[in-house]
Amino acid sequence: MIDAERDEPLSPPRARRWVPAAVGGLLALAALLYVIAANTDRSAAPDAAPSPVASLSPAAAADRVDRELEAQGRALLAGDREAYLRPVPPEQREEFALRFQSLRALGVAAWTARVVGRGRDEGHDRWSANVEIRYCLGAADCRPATMLLSSTWLLGRGPTIMLSFERSVLPWDLTPLRVVSGRRVIVAGPAGIADRLPQILQDADRAADIADGYARWGPAPERYVLFVAPPQEWDTWWSGHTDNVDAYANGSFGVVMKAGVDREHGRRNLLTHEFTHVLSLGDDDGDDRNWWLSEGLAEYVADRGGDWTQARLPDVRRLIRTGGWDGTITLAAPPKDLPASDRRGRYGIALLAVTCLARHYGEDRMLAFFTAVVRNRAEPAAAALTTLGAGWPTAAAFCTVEVRTRAA
Numbered sequence: 001m002i003d004a005e006r007d008e009p010l011s012p013p014r015a016r017r018w019v020p021a022a023v024g025g026l027l028a029l030a031a032l033l034y035v036i037a038a039n040t041d042r043s044a045a046p047d048a049a050p051s052p053v054a055s056l057s058p059a060a061a062a063d064r065v066d067r068e069l070e071a072q073g074r075a076l077l078a079g080d081r082e083a084y085l086r087p088v089p090p091e092q093r094e095e096f097a098l099r100f101q102s103l104r105a106l107g108v109a110a111w112t113a114r115v116v117g118r119g120r121d122e123g124h125d126r127w128s129a130n131v132e133i134r135y136c137l138g139a140a141d142c143r144p145a146t147m148l149l150s151s152t153w154l155l156g157r158g159p160t161i162m163l164s165f166e167r168s169v170l171p172w173d174l175t176p177l178r179v180v181s182g183r184r185v186i187v188a189g190p191a192g193i194a195d196r197l198p199q200i201l202q203d204a205d206r207a208a209d210i211a212d213g214y215a216r217w218g219p220a221p222e223r224y225v226l227f228v229a230p231p232q233e234w235d236t237w238w239s240g241h242t243d244n245v246d247a248y249a250n251g252s253f254g255v256v257m258k259a260g261v262d263r264e265h266g267r268r269n270l271l272t273h274e275f276t277h278v279l280s281l282g283d284d285d286g287d288d289r290n291w292w293l294s295e296g297l298a299e300y301v302a303d304r305g306g307d308w309t310q311a312r313l314p315d316v317r318r319l320i321r322t323g324g325w326d327g328t329i330t331l332a333a334p335p336k337d338l339p340a341s342d343r344r345g346r347y348g349i350a351l352l353a354v355t356c357l358a359r360h361y362g363e364d365r366m367l368a369f370f371t372a373v374v375r376n377r378a379e380p381a382a383a384a385l386t387t388l389g390a391g392w393p394t395a396a397a398f399c400t401v402e403v404r405t406r407a408a
Contacts, residue, residue: 184204276302297370313406313407360398
């Protein structure tokens, strides 16, 4: 059996901004020697000129860094590795070369980086600032993934040097990737599983076709992005916050799936579930109180032939028999330490509940109810009257009975 659950998305949904966990950036030795030497020379002269950074306005310092970032972005899109690495000191070249290689393999089609907020004069010609990066993989006109990273620069009288740049926890920033591209999906994984990627791509393209039918909240992405993670990568990509799940979606950043999930264990259904999250939730992690509805919709879309329901029913029956369900369909997000069988049972109840709403009130009304509650944050009691045409207590009670009936 497979648990399919969303982890927290990484891009700023509505009022929230995600800042990736830092893996650290080292001060370049060459740049440090430059700073020490430069300051030693100035201290020996009574009338030494002030630090170049101190003489720059915040806007002028930001403009100088922005020009370097813009040139680096152009080099990335053009495939010019040497120009891309030009501002990077020796100690960081391996890290940036990995980033360049993986992004190029993924088909990076748009990349912009710019300073945001006010920078900080750190002394000794050093200047620190946050950098906002927006990028697209596969198509330049996508909804860009956005992240905020910290950086430190040497703004002396010589070339602008990148002293440090925060490393993200995204797969392309941590792992050399092999990539295959299909009609609808870009699939990437480490070299050790490269021979398995083409078969995964077949299932991913089919899953995307199914999910695309539910692109009710905007156009489907030109390319979904799927990262396939062996155990080591599973524990490190996106900080490894993925207990008790086999895949998770992070909106515009992509979907991650365990490498061990095969066709026999429902790989296509699992990917349909996650691609549905990309479409229906985007970069918004929603409200934990409405977990049943966001997960139930993803399960519903994946259950095209009814096999997903059949796979979930044994765990639903077990959960009901052991008293693990209180009879309400509005299940909140389960605790992380919940036993796997109970977690699967809750997914099954969410699937049966959303299926009930679609069957009894019609799929369009069910989707309108989802939009009102999950995307627009309306209370179910208010949303049911305008979308389902029924009071929520009546609708919820009806579907509770249907869940019990189908699980009997």
